[in-house]
Amino acid sequence: MARTQGSHSDITGPRIREAALGLFARHGYAAVSMRQIAKEVGVQAGALYNYTPDKQSLLFRLMRDHMQDLLAAYKALEDGGDPQDTLRRFVGFHIRFHLQRPDEVFIAYMELRNLTPDNFAEIEDLRRAYENSLEGILNNGQKVGLFSISDTKIATLAVIAMLNGVMTWYRAGGRLSLDEVEQIYWDMVRRAVTA
Amino acid sequence: MARTQGSHSDITGPRIREAALGLFARHGYAAVSMRQIAKEVGVQAGALYNYTPDKQSLLFRLMRDHMQDLLAAYKALEDGGDPQDTLRRFVGFHIRFHLQRPDEVFIAYMELRNLTPDNFAEIEDLRRAYENSLEGILNNGQKVGLFSISDTKIATLAVIAMLNGVMTWYRAGGRLSLDEVEQIYWDMVRRAVTA
Numbered sequence A, B: 001m002a003r004t005q006g007s008h009s010d011i012t013g014p015r016i017r018e019a020a021l022g023l024f025a026r027h028g029y030a031a032v033s034m035r036q037i038a039k040e041v042g043v044q045a046g047a048l049y050n051y052t053p054d055k056q057s058l059l060f061r062l063m064r065d066h067m068q069d070l071l072a073a074y075k076a077l078e079d080g081g082d083p084q085d086t087l088r089r090f091v092g093f094h095i096r097f098h099l100q101r102p103d104e105v106f107i108a109y110m111e112l113r114n115l116t117p118d119n120f121a122e123i124e125d126l127r128r129a130y131e132n133s134l135e136g137i138l139n140n141g142q143k144v145g146l147f148s149i150s151d152t153k154i155a156t157l158a159v160i161a162m163l164n165g166v167m168t169w170y171r172a173g174g175r176l177s178l179d180e181v182e183q184i185y186w187d188m189v190r191r192a193v194t195a
Helices: A004-027 A034-041 A055-077 A083-099 A102-110 A117-143 A152-164 A178-193 B004-027 B034-041 B055-077 B083-099 B102-110 B117-143 B152-164 B178-193
Strands: none
Touching: A004 A034, A004 A055, A004 A102, A034 A055, A055 A083, A055 A102, A055 A117, A083 A102, A083 A117, A083 A152, A083 A178, A117 A152, A152 A178, A152 B152, A152 B178, A178 B152, A178 B178, B004 B034, B004 B055, B004 B102, B034 B055, B055 B083, B055 B102, B055 B117, B083 B102, B083 B117, B083 B152, B083 B178, B117 B152, B152 B178
């Protein structure tokens, strides 16, 4: 039984994260107390502090882990092939990854204002690292004459914003399958960056 | 002096709206009390209820007025000319209108979840009316063979999402002028909808 305490924490950690994520997404970070999170998990408020020093750290870890998961998943996909194929994979990856994480996406946008300056800077660095992956694809395509883009930095932000828009309207079982959605967006992205 | 009370309300109304808008944008609707709004305006909490029956009505009015202003401003701009010119005007209009109202834009996205079902439905109707303006332009261009779009409904949402992205990064006095930003986005939008 020596490891019971440790095992208990291993299980409680993810449950705390899940509860915090859901509550922050529904009510907003500022409106949620550590007490409410504890109640949702079914533990005493004090037990939360074994897992996290405070609510800010909880928010920061949710946002950081989301961005690190995104970067790791994208890195696993990269293969350095033809820029047009790589861009197409990026489009499909970005849509599918984010559709699976609506609460994380909502919080990543909405709660930036509630991060401390240091935490904000770290999340911004991760966001930029992801944007740089796409900008690298656009620059590579530009170099070999496949793409014709007047400003690859702005095109990067425009493509990501366009793809993020899918999260606001797509519902599984709706008019379009995910494959169709991916095809329609790829078609628009491809044309937007091609002369 | 008979109109003092009325004049006072005329002045207080906009100040309540401005205070509520700023506080909702900074802290989130759920975290802001009527008492805080009253304090920001410099009146007693009770005085707020001369202007608005409750916090929900205040939020709803902010969102409704924002959408009605948007629709009115766009209607004033429409002239039924060539679909490509009309689309170009839409792009410039959308970017400039929203850049002038960052708090309204943030709240319009973030606080939808805090509207009552009836209020949500009304805001959604206004949002769809605006989207329908753009979809109309795309359909007109499609009809006369200027545009080649596989799904004009999705293209509408994609263009609006792309343009909304400007709000997340544009700062006056930065690397690009607003005219340059408009040109870059127009270039991408035009290509995205053209064969």
